[in-house]
Amino acid sequence: MSLLEIDNVTLRFGGVVAVNKVSFSVEEGEVFALVGPNGAGKSTLFNLVSRIYDPVEGDIRFDGKSILDKAPHEMARLGIARTFQNIELFEQATVLQNLLVGRHRHRKGNLVNELLFTPFVRQEERRHREAVEKVIDFLDLQAYRDKYIAGLPYGVRKVVEMGRALAIEPRLLLLDEPASGLSVEETQDVAFWVEDIKSQMGVTVLMVEHDMHLVSAVSDRVLALADGKALALGTAHEVQNHPKVIEAYIGVSDPHQKVVA
Amino acid sequence: MRTVFKTSYDADINLFRHGAQAAWYLALLALALVLPVLLDVFLLGEVTNMLIWAIAGMGLMVLVGQSGQASLGHAAFLAIGCYANVLLQERLGLPFIVSFPLAGLIAGFAGVLLAIPTARLHGIYLAIATLAIAILTDDIIVLAEPLTGGVTGLMTPTISMFGLEIDRYVTPDRFYWLVLLVVVLTVLVYRNLLRAPLGRAFAAVRDSEVSAQAMGVNVARTKATAFGISTAITGLAGALMGHFAGVFNNETFSIIISIQLLLMIVIGGLGSIHGAFFGAIVVALLPQAIALSRDFIGGLLGTGSMAIPGLESAVFGVILILFILFEPTGIYGRWVKIRTYFELFPFYRRDMFRRQKSYLKTERLR
Numbered sequence: 069m070s071l072l073e074i075d076n077v078t079l080r081f082g083g084v085v086a087v088n089k090v091s092f093s094v095e096e097g098e099v100f101a102l103v104g105p106n107g108a109g110k111s112t113l114f115n116l117v118s119r120i121y122d123p124v125e126g127d128i129r130f131d132g133k134s135i136l137d138k139a140p141h142e143m144a145r146l147g148i149a150r151t152f153q154n155i156e157l158f159e160q161a162t163v164l165q166n167l168l169v170g171r172h173r174h175r176k177g178n179l180v181n182e183l184l185f186t187p188f189v190r191q192e193e194r195r196h197r198e199a200v201e202k203v204i205d206f207l208d209l210q211a212y213r214d215k216y217i218a219g220l221p222y223g224v225r226k227v228v229e230m231g232r233a234l235a236i237e238p239r240l241l242l243l244d245e246p247a248s249g250l251s252v253e254e255t256q257d258v259a260f261w262v263e264d265i266k267s268q269m270g271v272t273v274l275m276v277e278h279d280m281h282l283v284s285a286v287s288d289r290v291l292a293l294a295d296g297k298a299l300a301l302g303t304a305h306e307v308q309n310h311p312k313v314i315e316a317y318i319g320v321s322d323p324h325q326k327v328v329a
Numbered sequence: 330m331r332t333v334f335k336t337s338y339d340a341d342i343n344l345f346r347h348g349a350q351a352a353w354y355l356a357l358l359a360l361a362l363v364l365p366v367l368l369d370v371f372l373l374g375e376v377t378n379m380l381i382w383a384i385a386g387m388g389l390m391v392l393v394g395q396s397g398q399a400s401l402g403h404a405a406f407l408a409i410g411c412y413a414n415v416l417l418q419e420r421l422g423l424p425f426i427v428s429f430p431l432a433g434l435i436a437g438f439a440g441v442l443l444a445i446p447t448a449r450l451h452g453i454y455l456a457i458a459t460l461a462i463a464i465l466t467d468d469i470i471v472l473a474e475p476l477t478g479g480v481t482g483l484m485t486p487t488i489s490m491f492g493l494e495i496d497r498y499v500t501p502d503r504f505y506w507l508v509l510l511v512v513v514l515t516v517l518v519y520r521n522l523l524r525a526p527l528g529r530a531f532a533a534v535r536d537s538e539v540s541a542q543a544m545g546v547n548v549a550r551t552k553a554t555a556f557g558i559s560t561a562i563t564g565l566a567g568a569l570m571g572h573f574a575g576v577f578n579n580e581t582f583s584i585i586i587s588i589q590l591l592l593m594i595v596i597g598g599l600g601s602i603h604g605a606f607f608g609a610i611v612v613a614l615l616p617q618a619i620a621l622s623r624d625f626i627g628g629l630l631g632t633g634s635m636a637i638p639g640l641e642s643a644v645f646g647v648i649l650i651l652f653i654l655f656e657p658t659g660i661y662g663r664w665v666k667i668r669t670y671f672e673l674f675p676f677y678r679r680d681m682f683r684r685q686k687s688y689l690k691t692e693r694l695r
């Protein structure tokens with residue numbers, strides 16, 4: 069059984085069909101990439117999986133069960149974590165606090181014992197902190213632990229957002245353009261991290277990315293979208309050379325070239 | 330600058346950041362405890378008033394500073410706390426020690442009820458909705474005359490607790506200590522909130538609802554919880570205000586009080602406990618400062634002192650505008666800067682607190 073199944077899903081915004089009868093499934097343990105020109109509907113697909121939008125037709129299943137009867141905040145508890153294309157961090161909080169919010173789904177305290185800060189709550193805080201420190205070590209964020217997000221450079225914010233999603237300890241990680249706006253070296257880091265997330269943490273990754281080098285380096289399978297429709301599914305190489313995909317990128321004759329967002 | 334070498338995670342979890350900080354706050358508490366010996370009755374009353382405002386300020390601060398929701402209706406919850414406390418004592422014969430926490434619970438419950446329909450409102454719309462509640466509460470107090478005494482109002486009974494009579498006029502020092510106790514407990518609860526997952530959920534909802542949701546935070550429920558905690562604390566402040574004033578009616582909790590409360594925490598510094606206290610000091614000192622300067626100017630001009638209606642609100646408004654223009658982080662923000670200046674002297678840089686441009690400027694691999 070696939071971990072995530074997108075089954076004939078459609079979503080319209082007024083006259084725009086952002087996602088048009090798209091079907092695909094993501095297997096447990098793979099890195100699955102979505103590529104396509106801007107406006108193809110990639111982020112909208114993420115928002116559908118996050119339950120921000122209701123599809124007008126089709127079904128979305130996670131671990132075999134439909135998620136369409138669930139609220140957006142229940143996704144984290146199921147084990148679905150995500151990042152946003154235009155970074156959505158908690159600006160007036162520190163890096164550490166941002167990562168700790170990722171632990172919310174593991175919260176065991178309640179209103180009363182947290183306001184009294186009982187020894188149980190303290191014990192839980194230590195546990196959350198240990199989990200978060202692992203993420204900090206993994207992503208090399210030690211230097212930024214107590215820094216406020218509002219003052220951080222773009223590249224660091226991108227990493228913090230990924231860390232916050234990892235703090236959830238998800239089964240499925242959705243990364244929306246994790247390397248956009250990053251330097252070549254930083255993109256290289258993202259490639260290593262995605263590989264480790266898959267192989268060491270055993271987390272399944274669904275990723276939107278324009279940088280075809282990164283996509284080829286890390287993904288097992290790639291789905292190309294354009295105008296809300298699925299065009300081609302296969303390995304990075306197969307998809308890049310698919311005639312329909314080349315057509316969709318008119319003006320970008322060399323699909324290996326980084327498509328600017 | 331003090332560099333705290335953290336040797337365990339508890340350093341970030343504890344009530345105080347380091348030993349010296351704990352010592353400072355304990356010294357402050359000790360001073361607060363002996364204050365009735367040091368001050369005369371009038372000044373002690375002023376300090377008591379300031380502390381009650383600080384409790385109310387903390388109540389609103391939880392909502393505005395922590396969960397990012399504006400309210401222009403908090404006078405309503407001061408009123409609910411105040412009337413509930415007195416009515417429970419007078420009508421049901423409950424002792425203060427029961428009626429007081431119950432008043433807080435009732436105000437908190439009312440806050441949750443308000444939060445359910447307003448969960449989707451933001452910013453100015455939420456402010457208007459809460460303002461409407463304050464106006465409505467004012468009307469209800471007038472209409473429910475058999476219970477509330479209408480415009481005539483009610484008198485607060487003398488508190489008796491553990492065989493002690495506590496009255497603002499008869500035993501001002503006891504009343505002061507009672508208020509101080511509530512202040513300390515409120516600060517503790519507030520601090521606990523800030524270091525617990527709930528406080529982080531508040532910050533998450535404040536800074537980005539969509540990603541709070543993605544982290545598994547139930548936004549509507551978190552907002553309602555913030556309203557509940559906020560209005561419960563505000564209700565307790567209202568109950569104390571009633572005992573402080575002796576008599577009160579619907580006018581005691583007018584719209585002006587709601588606005589003053591909001592201005593107070595903005596001037597004090599949004600998002601910090603300190604801010605509530607700094608703001609309360611301004612609110613408590615302002616009438617005295619205005620009276621003094623009015624006498625002074627009157628003396629200079631030889632006109633004697635005259636009353637100018639609305640002067641207090643006007644001065645308050647001017648102060649607020651000056652803060653928004655020159656120090657949006659409030660008195661607390663200014664205080665942090667001054668402290669840092671002295672800690673780093675002579676190495677302070679002018680742009681130390683300026684935000685970095687975040688776009689495409691990366692230093693992670695430097």
Ligand SMILES: Nc1ncnc2c1ncn2[C@@H]1O[C@H](COP(=O)(O)OP(=O)(O)O)[C@@H](O)[C@H]1O
Nearest residue numbers: 081084086104105106107108109110111112113
């Ligand atoms: N909230 C929205 N309201 C209206 N139109 C939207 C909204 N979100 C996305 N769209 C439209 O849906 C299409 C797909 O957008 P999106 O999923 O963001 O594309 P991308 O593949 O670049 O991530 C675009 O035409 C976009 O304008």
Ligand SMILES: [Mg+2]
Nearest residue numbers: 110111112153
């Ligand atoms: Mg997108």
